[in-house]
Amino acid sequence: MGLLYAILLGAGGMIAIVFFLLVSWAIYYDLSRSNIPASFDHPFKLRFIYRILILMFTMGKILEVLGLCRQVVLVRFLLELWRPAMDPxxxxxxxxxxxxxxxxxxxxxxxxxxxxxxxxxxxxxxxxxxxxxxxxxxxxxxxxxxxxxxxxxxxxxxxxxxxxxxxxxxxxxxxxxxxxxxxxxxxxxxxxxxxxxxxxxxxxxxxxxxxxxxxxxxxxxxxxxxxxxxxxxxxxxxxxxxxxxxxxxxxxxxxxxxxxxxxxxxxxxxxxxxxxxxxxxxxxxxxxxxxxxxxxxxxxxxxxxxxxxxxxxxxxxxxxxxxxxxxxxxxxxxxxxxxxxxxxxxxxxxxxxxxxxxxxxxxxxxxxxxxxxxxxxxxxxxxxxxxxxxxxxxxxxxxxxxxxxxxxxx
Incomplete structure (x- = not known):
């Protein structure tokens, strides 16, 4: 039981590290590459959305390089999780x-x-x-x-x-x-x-x-x-x-x-x-x-x-x-x-x-x-x-x- 707990704890820690690195990369990519004019309203909301997209495309690229999944397939799957409601x-x-x-x-x-x-x-x-x-x-x-x-x-x-x-x-x-x-x-x-x-x-x-x-x-x-x-x-x-x-x-x-x-x-x-x-x-x-x-x-x-x-x-x-x-x-x-x-x-x-x-x-x-x-x-x-x-x-x-x-x- 102790061994299983240690394995799960280790896996959780690894996932947390990977997630932290991905988020850090998304923030870095956004700040170093994008250019939002000062005249644009609501830049923070736009940056938040853009960083989510960077995360999605980066994860897709990693899986594609590893031969596990094509980037476009993962991106489509994640986008499909957005399920807006229809008017009743x-x-x-x-x-x-x-x-x-x-x-x-x-x-x-x-x-x-x-x-x-x-x-x-x-x-x-x-x-x-x-x-x-x-x-x-x-x-x-x-x-x-x-x-x-x-x-x-x-x-x-x-x-x-x-x-x-x-x-x-x-x-x-x-x-x-x-x-x-x-x-x-x-x-x-x-x-x-x-x-x-x-x-x-x-x-x-x-x-x-x-x-x-x-x-x-x-x-x-x-x-x-x-x-x-x-x-x-x-x-x-x-x-x-x-x-x-x-x-x-x-x-x-x-x-x-x-x-x-x-x-x-x-x-x-x-x-x-x-x-x-x-x-x-x-x-x-x-x-x-x-x-x-x-x-x-x-x-x-x-x-x-x-x-x-x-x-x-x-x-x-x-x-x-x-x-x-x-x-x-x-x-x-x-x-x-x-x-x-x-x-x-x-x-x-x-x-x-x-x-x-x-x-x-x-x-x-x-x-x-x-x-x-x-x-x-x-x-x-x-x-x-x-x-x-x-x-x-x-x-x-x-x-x-x-x-x-x-x-x-x-």
Whole structure:
């Protein structure tokens, strides 16, 4: 008995030491690598959340090096432990739309007529994230906007490489549009929405639906701090927020290459722009021009960095990044002007801020009706923190309120 107690005590002490070392590493990494501007509100809450993420990814990397578990598997598992509650006024049902897993949120109370429909694509770089992680976000939008909401559980990379993600989103959306009335939804009142990678998928789905004359026209799209281009990673927001949690610029490039199953050592060439052919620079230069970004967004510091000389071998390895099904900013004017009414959400402290500003400019130039909400103290991933207790951020509530208001008043 004494021996067993000693073993347990020793194991407990070892676990405590390992945990202490991991926490110390997370604190050190945060303080030495991240750069939170003095103008940002609530830095301590953000640092706390970021350190938890560092712990998760570090533990995953250790297990991967030991050959016990892939990093992404552990990270997904730990993220799934976050189980937000659904609003009790709703019911949900897990279904498959043409083979794509979805969760349909419907109101328990009957409606006098058909409701509006909303299809939501979650974020997570196409690598992590799930329907369950967005339970509270989706149920709040469904309840407050009086909509039937479909949350799409698209396949994730690297097990399912691009373009499986946006194609799953497209498939689920088309199925819902074709069967909307079965769920008490008006087929002419369907909105698509997504955050981060989900915002990218929403923009791609909307553009591809322009060509579908056999389907009702989308009523609207909601693009929440999405990524829409892969040419210039030195725009003002990429420079200003390069080390801003929760998404560093270097991590963005790393996971972008992971998403496409490419060599992550190419990130340096992507950062310099060596992957962009000369004809592409000429063709898309008018849309990628930093002059399209208002001067007020350059006040925190910006130095124009020309793209480095083109390297054909790099382009061949990452050509998928330039396809319109990823870089949706570069769709032709004929497609852009047919897009539905749009809500664009951007965050000041987000590397993707300027992607949203440039996409907004394209809509504006083509006469597309839009609304823009800019979260002055927002950062990447803030949407999921609207009901996180003491870790709740005011801007996350404001973003959701703006989404709900936009959808309600279409």
């Amino acid at each position: 006024s709703l019911s949900s049902k897990d279904l498959h739309f043409d083979g794509v897993p979805v969760r349909v949120y419907q109101h328990k109370a009957p409606s006098a007529g058909q409701r509006r429909g909303l299809v939501f694509f979650h974020g997570g770089a196409g690598i992590v994230g799930s329907i369950s992680m967005y339970e509270d976000v989706c149920s709040k939008i469904a309840k407050e906007s009086d909509s039937v909401l479909v949350s799409v559980g698209y396949r994730l990379a690297p097990e399912h490489p691009y373009p499986a993600q946006w194609k799953d989103c497209f498939t689920a959306t088309v199925h819902f549009m074709q069967n909307a009335e079965l769920y008490g939804v008006d087929p002419s009142q369907i909105v698509i929405a997504g955050d981060s990678a989900g915002g990218n998928y929403a923009s791609v789905v909307a553009q591809n639906l322009v060509e579908r004359s056999d389907l009702p026209k989308l009523r609207a799209q909601v693009l929440i701090y999405g990524t829409f281009q892969s040419i210039d990673f030195n725009l003002p927001s990429y420079q200003q927020n390069s080390r801003m949690p929760l998404l560093f610029r270097e991590n963005l490039l790393y996971y972008c290459l992971k998403y496409f199953l490419k060599d992550t050592s190419l990130s340096h060439d992507l950062l310099k722009g060596s992957h962009v052919p000369d004809e592409m620079r000429l063709k898309y230069g008018k849309w990628m021009n930093p002059d399209n970004i208002p001067e007020k967004f350059k006040r925190r510091g910006y130095e124009r960095v020309p793209l480095a000389p083109y390297k054909p071998d790099v382009y061949k390895q990452v050509a998928e990044l330039h396809q319109l099904t990823f870089s949706s900013l570069f769709a032709g004017d004929a497609v852009i002007r047919e897009l539905p009414e749009t809500l664009i959400v951007s965050c000041e402290y987000d590397v993707f801020r300027d992607d949203s500003l440039l996409y907004k400019k394209r809509l504006e130039d083509n006469g597309v009706k839009f609304r823009w909400f800019h979260a002055e103290n927002g950062f990447h991933g803030i949407l999921n923190l609207f009901s996180a207790g003491f870790l709740t951020f005011p801007n996350s509530i404001e973003i959701l309120d703006n989404i709900v208001d936009f959808v309600k008043h279409l």
